[in-house]
Amino acid sequence: MYRSHSCGELRIAHVGEEVTLSGWVQVSRDFGGMTFMDMRDRYGITQIVFNMDDDAQLCEQARKLGREDVIKINGKVRERSNKNPNRDTGDIEIEVTELTILNESKVPPFTIEDETDGGDDLRMKYRYLDIRRSPVRNNLIFRSKLAIETRKYLDQEGFIEVETPVLIKSTPEGARDFVVPSRMNPGQFYALPQSPQTFKQILMIGGMDKYFQIVKCFRDEDLRADRQPEFTQIDCEMSFVTRDEVLATFEGLTKYLFKTLNGIDLPDFPLMSYDDAVKIYGSDKPDTRFEMHFVELNDVAQGKGFGVFDNAELIVGICAKGQASEYSNKDIKKLTEWMQRPQIGAKGLVYVKFEADGNIKSSVGKFFSDEDLKVWGEKMGAEPGDMLLILSGETDKTRKQLNELRLEMGNRMGLMDPTVFNPLWVVDFPLLEWDEESERFHAMHHPFTSPKKEDQDKMLTGDHATMKALKADAYDLVINGVEIGGGSIRIHDRELQSKNFDLLGFTKEEAEEQFGFLLGAFEYGAPPHGGIAFGFDRLCAVMNGVNSIRDFIAFPKNNQGRDMMIDAPSPIADEQYDELSLKSTVK
Amino acid sequence: MYRSHSCGELRIAHVGEEVTLSGWVQVSRDFGGMTFMDMRDRYGITQIVFNMDDDAQLCEQARKLGREDVIKINGKVRERSNKNPNRDTGDIEIEVTELTILNESKVPPFTIEDETDGGDDLRMKYRYLDIRRSPVRNNLIFRSKLAIETRKYLDQEGFIEVETPVLIKSTPEGARDFVVPSRMNPGQFYALPQSPQTFKQILMIGGMDKYFQIVKCFRDEDLRADRQPEFTQIDCEMSFVTRDEVLATFEGLTKYLFKTLNGIDLPDFPLMSYDDAVKIYGSDKPDTRFEMHFVELNDVAQGKGFGVFDNAELIVGICAKGQASEYSNKDIKKLTEWMQRPQIGAKGLVYVKFEADGNIKSSVGKFFSDEDLKVWGEKMGAEPGDMLLILSGETDKTRKQLNELRLEMGNRMGLMDPTVFNPLWVVDFPLLEWDEESERFHAMHHPFTSPKKEDQDKMLTGDHATMKALKADAYDLVINGVEIGGGSIRIHDRELQSKNFDLLGFTKEEAEEQFGFLLGAFEYGAPPHGGIAFGFDRLCAVMNGVNSIRDFIAFPKNNQGRDMMIDAPSPIADEQYDELSLKSTVK
Numbered sequence A, B: 001m002y003r004s005h006s007c008g009e010l011r012i013a014h015v016g017e018e019v020t021l022s023g024w025v026q027v028s029r030d031f032g033g034m035t036f037m038d039m040r041d042r043y044g045i046t047q048i049v050f051n052m053d054d055d056a057q058l059c060e061q062a063r064k065l066g067r068e069d070v071i072k073i074n075g076k077v078r079e080r081s082n083k084n085p086n087r088d089t090g091d092i093e094i095e096v097t098e099l100t101i102l103n104e105s106k107v108p109p110f111t112i113e114d115e116t117d118g119g120d121d122l123r124m125k126y127r128y129l130d131i132r133r134s135p136v137r138n139n140l141i142f143r144s145k146l147a148i149e150t151r152k153y154l155d156q157e158g159f160i161e162v163e164t165p166v167l168i169k170s171t172p173e174g175a176r177d178f179v180v181p182s183r184m185n186p187g188q189f190y191a192l193p194q195s196p197q198t199f200k201q202i203l204m205i206g207g208m209d210k211y212f213q214i215v216k217c218f219r220d221e222d223l224r225a226d227r228q229p230e231f232t233q234i235d236c237e238m239s240f241v242t243r244d245e246v247l248a249t250f251e252g253l254t255k256y257l258f259k260t261l262n263g264i265d266l267p268d269f270p271l272m273s274y275d276d277a278v279k280i281y282g283s284d285k286p287d288t289r290f291e292m293h294f295v296e297l298n299d300v301a302q303g304k305g306f307g308v309f310d311n312a313e314l315i316v317g318i319c320a321k322g323q324a325s326e327y328s329n330k331d332i333k334k335l336t337e338w339m340q341r342p343q344i345g346a347k348g349l350v351y352v353k354f355e356a357d358g359n360i361k362s363s364v365g366k367f368f369s370d371e372d373l374k375v376w377g378e379k380m381g382a383e384p385g386d387m388l389l390i391l392s393g394e395t396d397k398t399r400k401q402l403n404e405l406r407l408e409m410g411n412r413m414g415l416m417d418p419t420v421f422n423p424l425w426v427v428d429f430p431l432l433e434w435d436e437e438s439e440r441f442h443a444m445h446h447p448f449t450s451p452k453k454e455d456q457d458k459m460l461t462g463d464h465a466t467m468k469a470l471k472a473d474a475y476d477l478v479i480n481g482v483e484i485g486g487g488s489i490r491i492h493d494r495e496l497q498s499k500n501f502d503l504l505g506f507t508k509e510e511a512e513e514q515f516g517f518l519l520g521a522f523e524y525g526a527p528p529h530g531g532i533a534f535g536f537d538r539l540c541a542v543m544n545g546v547n548s549i550r551d552f553i554a555f556p557k558n559n560q561g562r563d564m565m566i567d568a569p570s571p572i573a574d575e576q577y578d579e580l581s582l583k584s585t586v587k
Helices: A056-063 A120-125 A134-156 A197-205 A243-262 A274-281 A329-340 A370-379 A395-412 A453-461 A464-469 A494-503 A508-521 A536-543 A574-579 B056-063 B120-125 B134-156 B197-205 B243-262 B274-281 B329-340 B370-379 B395-412 B453-461 B464-469 B494-503 B508-521 B536-543 B574-579
Strands: A018-031 A034-041 A044-051 A070-079 A092-103 A179-181 A189-191 A210-218 A230-239 A271-273 A314-320 A350-354 A360-362 A387-393 A423-427 A432-435 A440-443 A474-479 A482-489 A529-535 A582-584 B018-031 B034-041 B044-051 B070-079 B092-103 B179-181 B189-191 B210-218 B230-239 B271-273 B314-320 B350-354 B360-362 B387-393 B423-427 B432-435 B440-443 B474-479 B482-489 B529-535 B582-584
Touching (some): A018 A056, A134 A210, A134 A243, A179 B179, A197 A210, A197 A508, A230 A243, A230 A482, A230 A536, A243 A474, A243 A536, A271 A274, A274 A395, A314 A395, A360 A370, A432 A464, A453 A494, A529 A536, A574 A582, B018 B044, B034 B056, B134 B210, B134 B243, B230 B243, B230 B482, B230 B536, B243 B423, B243 B474, B243 B482, B243 B529, B271 B274, B329 B395, B360 B370, B370 B387, B453 B464, B474 B529, B482 B536
Parallel strands (some): A044 A092, A271 A423, B044 B092
Antiparallel strands (some): A070 A092, A210 A230, A314 A387, A350 A387, A432 A440, A482 A529, A582 B582, B018 B034, B018 B070, B230 B529, B350 B387, B482 B529
């Protein structure tokens, strides 16, 4: 037996007991005739003591131990003279009578502490050492709990977890597939699922009524900072439901998870249309922890001789409360330069400061009188001390730019409190996006999303302008500016689905080849259905108020898609190429 | 709103209520002025009634409905005059006042009944219709429950579910990998995991202490009858444990699952050594629902002039209780032929019948006296009416053949009661198997399995014969002759692991290239650890007393690895080849 108790378990009530513990040497301190050691496992840290007077040989042995050695000890629990109130086991220590070295450790390449001296690459290569650190371990434990509670809730709501296949079919729609050559079917490939979308719809047609799955999905994308080639979704689908029933279910799930894991009661989630979100926040995933709403100024700022504004499609600004005195000309210049970086691409930035003493200062003071600027201020709810920041230009671009500025200002002004969670349903997305370049529509969500009921007839018969204006019965859950998930009511009618494939530029043959099974299934009694998927990694991160999902993945890949620990991907043997009827073009 | 209740929900207490139901038309019966219809969803079947006298137009509309049309109805719950006690909703019916056709269905290619007229291929192609059938649906629901209860148990036992990556590294050891070309790393491939073995060991080295995962695994094998290229495991690992602690934990899990899902209290699981299992049952996964133990007869059957026996390495038989009168000479001949099929390959079959009247009949009567045969009978516990069946030849082959015969006889004699569950731990497997052909050892479990403690020093220093005799600290859980899972205490020492790779024919470079990360990890304080994996699909099947795992997989593949519904695998586009730096050698 390696242990009678864990290293996080012993309390004052255990004093006098003979115990056996196993774990890692965290740290060791010699004080004259005594050696104190912290022994660590997943459950905690226990202080153990070796006494030179009691057993010199044992104490000498203990003094040779190094950090991260794995040991087993027997001993007696005794009360500590100097208790450590910050540690659950801080009232006791173990007087060691027997020591076994289970395994030795080389000196770790970085410290196994909450704050480590190891850089990212080193931590990834030695991920097993990184996982010994409490922050990483606690993240993985949080993730495990989140999954369990998610399943508990959905099970109670009557959802059935069904495993859908990982080896499926490659389709050119959407992101790029990872593919898997089939040895038994030379020249053919499986694809790894980007999501179980069609399978969950098939399950609805199969009468499963309520499906969910916590499931790995795969996208072969060029990896941006916080993307992973494999990621996890809470994937759900329901039959015989309207949008509001789906929203109620997953609002319930989200509230339950925040309550159970974070101890937080979320308020009811407001609904906002896509159009409003874009108009008020310049984003379909607004951070609603703070207001700083967009105010459009075309009606009051045009026709005064300032050409930039006069020629702009949109003039729109935000009011930064109390910032007038915070920004020197130099600060404004810096902020303007920040906005002009290629990532954002603003041409310029107009400010108006309503100073506390009543003075008004503005970069466009020579075009606009104080009276003019006061009108802007009123429109934007500015009070003395506030500063307006205004952009102008082409509508979509300008909104995107102002969104960046709003978030930057929110951050600088400390308005993004990580302990506050503001959920929001964004609804009524456009169904289709027109792509000028390829001269075809793209599905804003995916090709299975239903137009809103009132738009269905229009979709079957309408002209190009009508198509552009179609609204989807789609919804996203946004928390603190992060898209947690999204979904839609699906098309369940063959004709409507075929029409959608048409609009998306599929030929009849392509639609049939790729999605024939689904179109066929629609002819055998497909029920109305809809669903949603939450990004599980993302949800973990947001619930912990952090930005990076990598912290919640046990073995993440780097930006080149590499696993640094196992060193994958890697070359395969010639025989493997032969078996798969493949040749490499690079070797 | 599509429904106020499900089709399985309404009871006599609801009589008088206005309700809305949605579901599928199961069957329809016209009786003069009335049309009775069974309406189905996942939750049950409700009878709905249309009355020509009340609303002729509605009734006419209803009469046009066909099987599997999807409808929504409003109506009033009323008590049935002829109740159906076999149905939960059998006390009531709905008087329909409003009917909406939500979607029409073509005539399904097979009947949506418990016993269907659809063949396997048709059922796979139209899996969405197959899933509407209760047996398939109930299997999927069982699977979902089994997963939830497994997680509940392991969570309570302190296990953390950690997701390990799906895109990992190809290793030639074991079965064939599915590989995934990496676009971003031309000429390199990921592999899909055959199991998360090394990752779960890394998690132990990372101090996670107790890990589990219900996880998809992949093997690119030539598919035998009941194998799938992707399958699901309950995968577990524990630190600081001995074998018996692992067994206790997973015996506990198994008992909990049988109790919770099947309402069965399993007895404590006996332990049997691999050597005993092979000697007594001729198999390391014996069906212990019945005895019919092997009895070896070399000492009493040799030296009597019967050359076949005299030259045999092993003479071994079973006693088939009460079968003497059941087998005519013709039956014995047929049984002998069955044993001589190439799948089994027995040379012959010797019988001895102890007839009820005291007569003894045997195929080897001319070599052995009745007295001789009586000695055999005594040794084998034969009573009047019993029949001995005896094989001889090379030890391993003969045992395997007799195992087949024992199972066949057990089946014929009705000894394999599907409602009885006999679990068994098989332990102390050989560590290594010598392969004459390749002149190297193979790992009986896998290369990470530890020799038993007492054999570890022998392994580091021993000669070839010693290696052959090494016992592994490995274990299998067998229920009713089916291997549910297996595991082992792992090596956690670099030297021992390197030695094992040596013995398995790895060069130092190969070992380093493929498993260097694990060998390295062993140097940084790897704790003693061990684990187990259960075949999840297999467990589902065994708990339901059926043989095929395919019944418990929502979207199984056929023997060619094809998904018949979506028609995967399939060719990919030329651009995909280009992006992956690959060329096909078959097109």
